[in-house]
Amino acid sequence: MFIRHDGKIGDFIVSSFVYREIKKQYPHIHIGVVVAPETQYLFKSDSNIDSLYVTRKRALFAFWQIGRKIAKEHYDIVIDLTEFLRNRDLVLIRSVKAAINIGYQQNHLKLFNYNIAANNEHITLDYEKALFMLGFEPMQRCCSFPNIPHNKELAIFCQQNLTCDYIAINFFGAANHKKFTSIKQIEWLSRLKAVYPKKKILVLTFPKVTQELKSSLPAGQYIIYENTNTIFDTIELIRNASLVISPDTSIVHIASAFNKPIIAFYMTSDPTNPYCKWLPMNNQNTSIYYYQHNINEIDIKSIKLN
Structure with a gap:
């Protein structure tokens, strides 16, 4: 499970390689993504993503509700590399109840049992490090475009x-x-x-x-x-x-x-x-x-x- 509800198109493009590279190495892995309403159409177009969960409201209770819904799917791993997490983000991640939570610069929080240290490297390297922690092999970090509809x-x-x-x-x-x-x-x-x-x-x-x-x-x-x-x-x-x-x-x-x-x-x-x-x-x-x-x-x- 990836937490990607920031609603930024650039973030989607830059991190798009992770879904492709996961499926290359482990085709059976189920990938879910938490997304914002304004960018869900992008994630829907990526055939490497299996499930989407849309944050309709930006309130703590709404995030708890969607976390409870996701928990029923029994995700093993949650990855959220957001630098500054809000309380609603923490409630969401805790509610999912995954065995492994990977964060960025979150070693002060017991919620995260894997952590990427603060750095000034490209964001794609942080995603690569997160997957290395899970045993993935080196990967191509080039961006993937979704299946673009013909206009x-x-x-x-x-x-x-x-x-x-x-x-x-x-x-x-x-x-x-x-x-x-x-x-x-x-x-x-x-x-x-x-x-x-x-x-x-x-x-x-x-x-x-x-x-x-x-x-x-x-x-x-x-x-x-x-x-x-x-x-x-x-x-x-x-x-x-x-x-x-x-x-x-x-x-x-x-x-x-x-x-x-x-x-x-x-x-x-x-x-x-x-x-x-x-x-x-x-x-x-x-x-x-x-x-x-x-x-x-x-x-x-x-x-x-x-």
Whole structure:
């Protein structure tokens, strides 16, 4: 049983290899995952996962209830590598009553009988360590994409607009400090057009910001798939890009899984010693620029593009 109810798409992508690698080595093992409502569609698409348990409410009693339900399935092992656990998380894990509980930096809690020490290594290494504790052999830590449903409309859009060389750029992250302002967005388009006059610029979007982008960005300088609804659409849009530009968000991890050249932006108070757990894995093709408080601190003219 994996506890993955954080609701973050990037976390799903980065940790997706564990289900595949478990089934490779022990096909008979039953894998269950506790998920959030907003990401359950991703986990449903992974054929290596056998059971899903959705946290409909974020309250302690609701977590106790779902833990009691899971306990009836008699899971032997629970893995939760969350750094900061809430009381509801502890209640959930305790309610499952597994013989083995593996946590991250939780050696002060008797609930966990296996523990991964705090470190500044990539999160995939923590998952690998957890499986090593259980006797697994070395594994491939590359991300797995789910079975992406076919979108005929998107396929036509890609055939009409993305058969030539193009750059995919994303202006938004989950937190306010990760969002480029409208002025910075226009500055990005101008710089990319100046440096890459023959390349198309694909602006990535999602339902909440599509109209905002269309109203603020200069027409004729970019293309956009207005009907982007899920991360599956974004995966297909990034698939053939020659360069992906984005704040720290799931798009960075998608591009990393495709081994794309990436320009990414991360917040840190110490660029000489950044937090490494969620950096893209293909470091050789990645340029990372750090900011201290807000992504708009970055001087776009200082970004090396070619």
